[in-house]
Amino acid sequence: MMNQTFYLKDKDQSLTALTPIRLAIHVPCTILEAQDAYHHLYHLYFKDQQFLAAKKVSRSKRRSYTEKAFTQGIVFLCPHPLADQLAEDGATIMNQSFTGLLKKVQHDPLETVEVFSCFDGLIKEEKLFKVLRDHYYTYKRDGKFKKAAVVYERIKSIYPEHEWVQSIRSEKVDLTTDQRLLWQARNLKEGFSVSHQLAAAEEEYRSSPSPGTFKTLLAFTNEHYTPSEQQMLYDRLLTDGYDEPARNAFKELVRNHQPVEAIQLLAKYPFTLRASDVRDLRVMLHDKDNLRSLQFETLCSKLAPHLTDYPDEMNEIILTALKYSPDHDLITLLKHLAPLESLPVYELIKQLSEIAEDPEQQAAAGDLYEKLGFYSEAIDCFTYEMELHPESREPVERLSQTYLAAGQAEEAQAYQELLKSMIS
Incomplete structure (x- = not known):
């Protein structure tokens, strides 16, 4: 952001x-x-x-x-x-000076007092005090004693020890409708702006995050924010560690049949998955098209931790995803798989990394490469074996099988023909 x-x-x-x-x-x-x-x-x-x-x-x-x-x-x-x-x-x-602002609002003395009482840290005390006190006496002269009392309370809140404040007899005034007090108690009765209500709804969710408080916030934002403003708020909440916006967006994407976007959202903003979310994620990760859209590192570090209760299933998903990974460097793959070292696929790649460069074990390396779906590397291994043992039928059979698995039927057939010539 x-x-x-x-x-x-x-x-x-x-x-x-x-x-x-x-x-x-x-x-x-x-x-x-x-x-x-x-x-x-x-x-x-x-x-x-x-x-x-x-x-x-x-x-x-x-x-x-x-x-x-x-x-x-x-x-x-x-x-x-x-x-x-x-x-x-x-x-x-x-920008405008406080003097210029005073001229604009002076037609409404109480409005002037309300606004200028906010500038007590910015305007010199004697100047601000005079502005506020003058309005107190204006209301007193006009017989508007309640408004005069409100002004007095404002002055008293700013200058409680002032000699003038101490000399004035405080009149009893009903402040139950005072917006400052209502706001302090977050009692948002009539007269509060939409911005105040939006802020209060967000504050409530932040202080007590739950589906209920988020639902209230969602209702306000749906009505009063544009989609871009709503997204900005959710990004802010997600950055601050609140996960309900991500969960809500995830469910919406799943409901709208947008699995790639749902997976990417979960990877970017991880949240604690409930049982229904886990079920949705499992279904989506079994779809090969969805796996193709994922970086292998993201799958291992961001998504796999959500499926720790399903190790066999996760192992199958990882093996499928490897077929679509453009990076076949074994050391890099082991690094990505470090959080999943208990899975059989990790042990398989670790074993392969130990023999991949050993000329005496190219047949075994080819078998492991083929299990991973790394057909190009497997073909290189079996080709080396065939050149090393030209009379052996096994490397030729493996080459035919690997080409077929890789979807290269013509090459597979060529090695079948070679096998026939070897037999005869």
Whole structure:
């Protein structure tokens, strides 16, 4: 998986190429952490997928909103589809100053408080405090005491020890519908975005992976992700060690009669096979066309371990697969077969490797090569034997049989004719 690159354009028209690293889903703001070519970090703030502002940072201020977002929110490594939805590959995002942002949102004082309370680690304390306190007094003057109380609670959460906070009598206010508290409890009532629900479903699966939690996540992603976004999520989960996406995809491929793709998926993303998965794999590996599509090393290292309870069957599959392997180097084959050294085929190749170059044992070597389906090498061995013992009928008979097994009927017939001439 490759992270995308997007561009941040500042007021001086300079462009900075950024690569996403992490995404912190929180309320009210989501933070995308990205880095430039020099590994400098940037935090980009979004609300309801709308870009607010970006800031080059060194580290998060302790007890700031940013720190809370990355420690108490839902954090995903990139690439991730929710990050792509915020900053598409190749997109240019126009940055703006906090002053410019303030002018845009000042028509809604409570919205201003919600957004700017997320920048407590980025804006100087006295400036941010003034912005928030001014809105508190605006609501008080207008007789909107509940909203004033909400603003006070926001200021108190940022500056609990501030002299002004200590001097104000806290009014009782019902915060049971406060989205920050609901989000903290993952109580996603009305008002939460699709992105928050997607993030919560993924978090639930990651914390408690099971067919049930994956089914919930699958339902959300089927409805709200494109196929490419869904695949990106599954690749992310597989990379992080969660196997339910692979199992689900494997079953779908088997159900859709795509055995080659199913085998390749299992080889790339191994997962713990259940009994039904093992049955499907056994059936697929007995199909010669499926075996032809596999590298021999992959069969030995990635797939064979799933069939340890079926050694005789696995030995038969390995012998069949050897016939389609382009690499007949015995030392290489023994290396590939090392995880399966208890199988008879391993011993056969080991024995062959010990006599293959011995001129006195070419007949025996030819027999072993033929058992492996390495007909070209077997023919070389029997030809050497025939030249060494021109009066013997056995090498000629073996050559005829081997050519026939290799599908070369004309050559097999020629050696049959030679046998007849030897008899007469």
